[in-house]
Amino acid sequence: xxxxxxxxxxxxxxxxxxxxxxxxxxxxxxxxxxxxxxxxxxxxxxxxxxxxxxxxxxxxxxxxxxxxxxxxxxxxxxxxxxxxxxxxxxxxxxxxxxxxxxxxxxxxxxxxxxxxxxxxxxxxxxxxxxxxxxxxxxxxxxxxxxxxxxxxxxxxxxxxxxxxxxxxxxxxxxxxxxxxxxxxxxxxxxxxxxxxxxxxxxxxxxxxxxxxxxxxxxxxxxxxxxxxxxxxxxxxxxxxxxxxxxxxxxxxxxxxxxxxxxxxxxxxxxxxxxxxxxxxxxxxxxxxxxxxxxxxxxxxxxxxxxxxxxxxxxxxxxxxxxxxxxxxxx
Amino acid sequence: xxxxxxxxxxxxxxxxxxxxxxxxxxxxxxxxxxxxxxxxxxxxxxxxxxxxxxxxxxxxxxxxxxxxxxxxxxxxxxxxxxxxxxxxxxxxxxxxxxxxxxxxxxxxxxxxxxxxxxxxxxxxxxxxxxxxxxxxxxxxxxxxxxxxxxxxxxxxxxxxxxxxxxxxxxxxxxxxxxxxxxxxxxxxxxxxxxxxxxxxxxxxxxxxxxxxxxxxxxxxxxxxxxxxxxxxxxxxxxxxxxxxxxxxxxxxxxxxxxxxxxxxxxxxxxxxxxxxxxxxxxxxxxxxxxxxxxxxxxxxxxxxxxxxxxxxxxxxxxxxxxxxxxxxxx
Numbered sequence: 001x002x003x004x005x006x007x008x009x010x011x012x013x014x015x016x017x018x019x020x021x022x023x024x025x026x027x028x029x030x031x032x033x034x035x036x037x038x039x040x041x042x043x044x045x046x047x048x049x050x051x052x053x054x055x056x057x058x059x060x061x062x063x064x065x066x067x068x069x070x071x072x073x074x075x076x077x078x079x080x081x082x083x084x085x086x087x088x089x090x091x092x093x094x095x096x097x098x099x100x101x102x103x104x105x106x107x108x109x110x111x112x113x114x115x116x117x118x119x120x121x122x123x124x125x126x127x128x129x130x131x132x133x134x135x136x137x138x139x140x141x142x143x144x145x146x147x148x149x150x151x152x153x154x155x156x157x158x159x160x161x162x163x164x165x166x167x168x169x170x171x172x173x174x175x176x177x178x179x180x181x182x183x184x185x186x187x188x189x190x191x192x193x194x195x196x197x198x199x200x201x202x203x204x205x206x207x208x209x210x211x212x213x214x215x216x217x218x219x220x221x222x223x224x225x226x227x228x229x230x231x232x233x234x235x236x237x238x239x240x241x242x243x244x245x246x247x248x249x250x251x252x253x254x255x256x257x258x259x260x261x262x263x264x265x266x267x268x269x270x271x272x273x274x275x276x277x278x279x280x281x282x283x284x285x286x287x288x289x290x291x292x293x294x295x296x297x298x299x300x301x302x303x304x305x306x307x308x309x310x311x312x313x314x315x316x317x318x319x320x321x322x323x324x325x326x327x328x329x330x
Numbered sequence: 331x332x333x334x335x336x337x338x339x340x341x342x343x344x345x346x347x348x349x350x351x352x353x354x355x356x357x358x359x360x361x362x363x364x365x366x367x368x369x370x371x372x373x374x375x376x377x378x379x380x381x382x383x384x385x386x387x388x389x390x391x392x393x394x395x396x397x398x399x400x401x402x403x404x405x406x407x408x409x410x411x412x413x414x415x416x417x418x419x420x421x422x423x424x425x426x427x428x429x430x431x432x433x434x435x436x437x438x439x440x441x442x443x444x445x446x447x448x449x450x451x452x453x454x455x456x457x458x459x460x461x462x463x464x465x466x467x468x469x470x471x472x473x474x475x476x477x478x479x480x481x482x483x484x485x486x487x488x489x490x491x492x493x494x495x496x497x498x499x500x501x502x503x504x505x506x507x508x509x510x511x512x513x514x515x516x517x518x519x520x521x522x523x524x525x526x527x528x529x530x531x532x533x534x535x536x537x538x539x540x541x542x543x544x545x546x547x548x549x550x551x552x553x554x555x556x557x558x559x560x561x562x563x564x565x566x567x568x569x570x571x572x573x574x575x576x577x578x579x580x581x582x583x584x585x586x587x588x589x590x591x592x593x594x595x596x597x598x599x600x601x602x603x604x605x606x607x608x609x610x611x612x613x614x615x616x617x618x619x620x621x622x623x624x625x626x627x628x629x630x631x632x633x634x635x636x637x638x639x640x641x642x643x644x645x646x647x648x649x650x651x652x653x654x655x656x657x658x659x660x
Contacts, residue, residue, distance in 0.1 A: 068626060127481040141592065143480065144659065148473050150594020151457040154627040155473070160591035162584050162622055165494065173624030174587070254492050257504070259592055261490035262471070264480020292492055294503030296398060297484040329474065 003321045004049065004058045004098070007313035008032075008065040008090070009108065010080025013045055015052045016311075018318040022119060024311060028052045032081065041083045042093060049097075060321035061094050061103040064111030064313045071153025072330035074105040079171075080135075104320040104328055106140075106147075110156050111316030112306070113140025114147055114327045116269045118319045121307035127265045130306070131158060133252065133281075134227070134272030136171075137179040143263060147327045159183075161255040181251040184227020184274055187244045192225050196240040198233065199223025231277045245277060246284040253288025260293050260301045271306030333651045334379065334388045334428070337643030338362075338395040338420070339438065340410030343375055345382045346641075348648040352449060354641060358382045362411065371413045372423060379427075390651035391424050391433040394441030394643045401483025402660035404435035409501075410465075434650040434658055436470075436477075438462075440486050441646030442636070443470025444477055444657045446599045448649045451637035457595045460636065461488060463582065463611075464557070464602030466501075467509040473593060477657045489513075491585040511581040514557020514604055517574045522555050526570040528563065529553025561607045575607060576614040583618025590623050590631045601636030 001020040007013065009032065016027035028051050033044050066078035074091025078084055094103045106114070113130025116122045122130065122142065131139040137159030141148040148155045159179035160172055167176030168186065180186055188198075200223075223229050234241035256268050274281060285303060293299055308315060319327045331350040337343065339362065346357035358381050363374050396408035404421025408414055424433045436444070443460025446452045452460065452472065461469040467489030471478040478485045489509035490502055497506030498516065510516055518528075530553075553559050564571035586598050604611060615633060623629055638645060649657045 127485075143473065143478050143485070144476075146474075148478075148593070150473065150627075151596040151630070152594055152627040154625075155457075155592070155594040157591040157594070157625070157628075160625065160628070161491075161588040162493075163495070165584055174622040176622075177591075254495060258491040258588060261487040261507075262485070262589055262592060263478070264482055264485040264487070266481040292504040292506075295484075295487070295490065297480075297482040298487075298490070300481070 001059045001322070002056055003318045004053060004061045005314040005317035006045070006049070006061065006063045007108065007111070007317055008045065008063065008076075008078070009313075010066060010078060013048055014314055015048045016314045016318075017052060017056060017058075018314070020322050022315050022318045022322060024314060026052060027311070027314065035082070037083045038086075038088050041081060042088070058098055058101060060101050061098050062317035062320035063090065063094070063103070063105040064108040064317045065090065065105060067107045067154070069105065069107065069153075071149070072105065076105070102321060106153065106320060107138070107156070108313060109138030110140035110147065111320070112271060112312050113142060113156060113316070114319040114323065115308055115312040115316035116271070116306050117142045118323060118327070119308065119315055120312065121269045121304050122267055125267045127263065128267040128269065129156070129158060129259055129263070129265050131268060131270045132272040133182060133248070133270055133274040134184060136183050141263065143265070145326060146329065149330065153330070158255055158259055161258055163251045163254045178251050178255040182248040182274070184230070187248050188225045188227055188230050190247065191230055191240050191244040194240045194243065196225070196230070196233070196238065196244070198225045198229045200233070200238065227274055231274065231280070234277065234280050242280065245280045248274060249281050249284025250288045252281075253285045254292060256285070256301070256303060257289050257292035257298065260298045261295070264297055265301060268301060268303045269306045270303065271308070271312065275305050331389045331652070332386055333648045334383060334391045335644040335647035336375070336379070336391065336393045337438065337441070337647055338375065338393065338406075338408070339643075340396060340408060343378055344644055345378045346644045346648075347382060347386060347388075348644070350652050352645050352648045352652060354644060356382060357641070357644065365412070367413045368416075368418050371411060372418070376427075388428055388431060390431050391428050392647035392650035393420065393424070393433070393435040394438040394647045395420065395435060397437045397484070399435065399437065399483075401479070402435065406435070432651060436483065436650060437468070437486070438643060439468025440470035440477065441650070442601060442642050443472060443486060443646070444649040444653065445638055445642040445646035446601070446636050447472045448653060448657070449638065449645055450642065451599045451634050452597055455597045457593065458597040458599065459486070459488060459589055459593070459595050461598060461600045462602040463512060463578070463600055463604040464514060466513050471593065473595070475656060476659065479660065483660070488585055488589055491588055493581045493584045508581050508585040512578040512604070514560070517578050518555045518557055518560050520577065521560055521570050521574040524570045524573065526555070526560070526563070526568070526574070528555045528559045530563070530568065557604055561604060561610070564607065564610050572610065575610045578604060579611050579614025580618045582611075583615045584622060586615070586631070586633060587619050587622035587628065590628045591625070594627055595631060598631060598633045599636045600633065601638070601642065605635050
């Protein structure tokens with residue numbers, strides 16, 4: 001059995017063939033054409049698929065894609081793919097090319113949660129949330145050993161738990177959401193407001209032969225106010241960057257406490273760029289979580305880094321096909 | 331088929347026989363002995379059961395009981411039943427008396443959610459939360475048409491979503507939980523702090539022949555700073571009481587927005603004393619909810635009063651037996 005797994009993102013698209021146990025047999029990655037119209041984006045994806053599949057017969061197609069989308073019919077309008085912003089029928093197109101086999105899609109964060117449950121840090125856990133903390137904050141919900149869809153396939157939006165009713169505006173139209181506080185760009189913007197200068201010598205000189213002043217100039221030239229830079233600077237001891245990571249940990253801890261009370265999960269996995277920061281993120285997260293999750297059942301929850309790497313999206317896409325009704329019950 | 335349905339609360343216990351469709355054939359209610367020890371409480375319950383069941387054979391026993399409890403084995407330690415606070419094996423006791431038939435238990439708020447889904451305002455809805463707003467704030471979660479248990483049978487604790495990180499301490503050990511803000515006694519305490527005098531003439535004289543002063547004295551004698559009185563005074567136009575209801579609506583709206591984003595529910599039902607307040611509660615709730623639940627999927631959520639009355643707890647208890655795996659999948 002061969003499964004075609006597709007992971008569609010605003011920066012890159014990845015395509016793989018997997019076997020029935022989700023092991024990747026062959027895969028291809030290519031940058032997503034920026035600024036392409038709907039058909040340009042489709043042709044680029046199709047070319048990647050053809051290269052990967054070749055003459056191999058395919059028994060099913062699983063897709064993870066940035067939201068929003070209509071689900072389960074899979075008309076996608078990813079926020080970061082302008083060419084598809086008006087809605088592109090990616091599932092219908094794939095069905096034309098792969099007639100007679102199942103074609104299934106879910107939000108990319110949900111695919112990552114399915115992957116962590118199936119083959120990652122959540123193996124053997126029946127009740128968990130798989131999170132991604134990066135440019136956005138997303139997630140997927142597994143309860144009773146099954147992926148939860150919700151009424152419209154949108155369950156898992158933990159990034160829009162309100163953590164600070166008086167907090168910053170959110171892209172969703174509300175304000176004070178976890179995502180509005182803890183997404184990389186929001187954290188970086190908050191740090192800049194507090195006086196953070198990305199890549200200042202507090203991070204230590206790149207070249208010990210440079211004077212402090214030369215090093216500072218070099219840093220400023222190369223540094224950008226991004227979540228990644230913020231994590232780098234926090235690791236190097238920049239106090240404002242550390243405060244920003246504390247802020248992210250606080251917001252995550254609050255949202256995870258609330259989610260644990262509502263869903264009685266045993267485990268939360270956190271993937272995405274910011275989760276690479278280790279104790280700088282997880283320590284303040286734990287501190288807030290343990291302050292709020294104090295009932296017998298909720299104090300049990302564990303929060304761990306996601307275990308799967310770059311291929312998690314492909315593994316989650318394959319899970320929609322070969323995971324049985326655990327991951328697909330529209 | 332006859333089902334024995336049992337609803338155990340700190341104030342009263344109710345017992346019924348229902349048929350396979352959950353219709354109540356006969357029922358009995360009695361006050362819960364206050365201050366009784368473990369066996370006194372059990373004897374009072376057992377006496378109620380014997381009166382109800384008589385010589386009728388029973389095909390299953392469903393129980394709703396205040397939490398916390400170990401689940402599904404049903405050693406209960408209800409917060410408001412001191413005699414059982416150390417843990418009482420109510421399911422094991424019932425199994426001794428009703429050998430060979432299923433004996434099943436859930437938290438009382440979860441039983442109410444099951445009842446609303448089965449026969450109340452949630453009929454035909456696959457994804458919903460059934461809430462109770464009263465002395466506490468509880469709930470139960472139905473997703474994909476099935477009652478969600480969570481890892482320990484505690485899913486549905488919406489009352490412990492954090493709505494105000496700087497808010498009042500909560501009985502759970504945390505602070506700023508929905509329950510800490512919106513439970514009746516907390517609202518009443520808040521209103522008293524703001525200067526509320528329960529049952530003041532702003533509520534209008536009980537007897538138009540009394541002078542304003544006589545009426546005021548009469549009110550003060552009879553009024554107590556309870557959630558019920560607060561709702562009465564708010565309905566009569568007392569501005570502090572109205573502000574307290576606004577506060578409850580705000581907290582509920584925030585928690586429901588967060589829960590809707592996480593679980594993608596279509597419907598939230600609200601029962602319990604405070605839900606009787608109509609627009610005084612639901613208008614501020616809607617205002618806050620619509621401010622925060624703005625994504626395509628979350629703006630669909632509807633919030634309605636629970637449809638079932640006093641018998642909801644018994645219907646939910648019966649659902650554990652006759653609802654198939656929709657309501658029982660430990």
